[in-house]
Amino acid sequence: DTGVSQNPRHKITKRGQNVTFRCDPISEHNRLYWYRQTLGQGPEFLTYFQNEAQLEKSRLLSDRFSAERPKGSFSTLEIQRTEQGDSAMYLCASSWGLAGVDNEQFFGPGTRLTVL
């Protein structure tokens, strides 16, 4: 399977714990995006990388959230001191693009986070 993969698919944690999610993009894609989706809503942008550089972060991304893409391949999203409001589906998407050229984004299956 050469699509976007995400692990774990489900995570249940207690409030105050730290969690980390992983995304493996389509191998030739240089751009990687994180989105968050709550029940009944469309996904909302969190942050994006072009290769290893994190180029934009949404205001939704509080200082408890951190994302990395150390070698320009897979990415991790960490949430520290989780709160119940962090419960959501976290989606990763990847695409290939050059300056001024935007291509379609392909999504992974998501990680469903439940904070108790």
Added chain:
Amino acid sequence: GQQLNQSPQSMFIQEGEDVSMNCTSSSIFNTWLWYKQDPGEGPVLLIALYKAGELTSNGRLTAQFGITRKDSFLNISASIPSDVGIYFCAGQLPSWNQGGKLIFGQGTELSVKP
């Protein structure tokens, strides 16, 4: 921030019927995309539109990029039970200044009665 207005919010139709849904925005987008999402899964890309006025088909799906670049519609012809799911429109912001991120509509939930 930018928002997309997607309608209808839900549709309940009979198998074999045609379906139409649309998205409007107060902002201009250079790219419109339509995705389908099943419960517990990520969105799956159906159609991408890159030019104002463009009409693109993918099997029983047809989508158009509005001439004003502020709207798009998706039609599904001869619906079948596996069309059930939530359909999202998304406008893509240019990467040179806004990261190429997607702005999503609220979704249209489609139910098909066999």
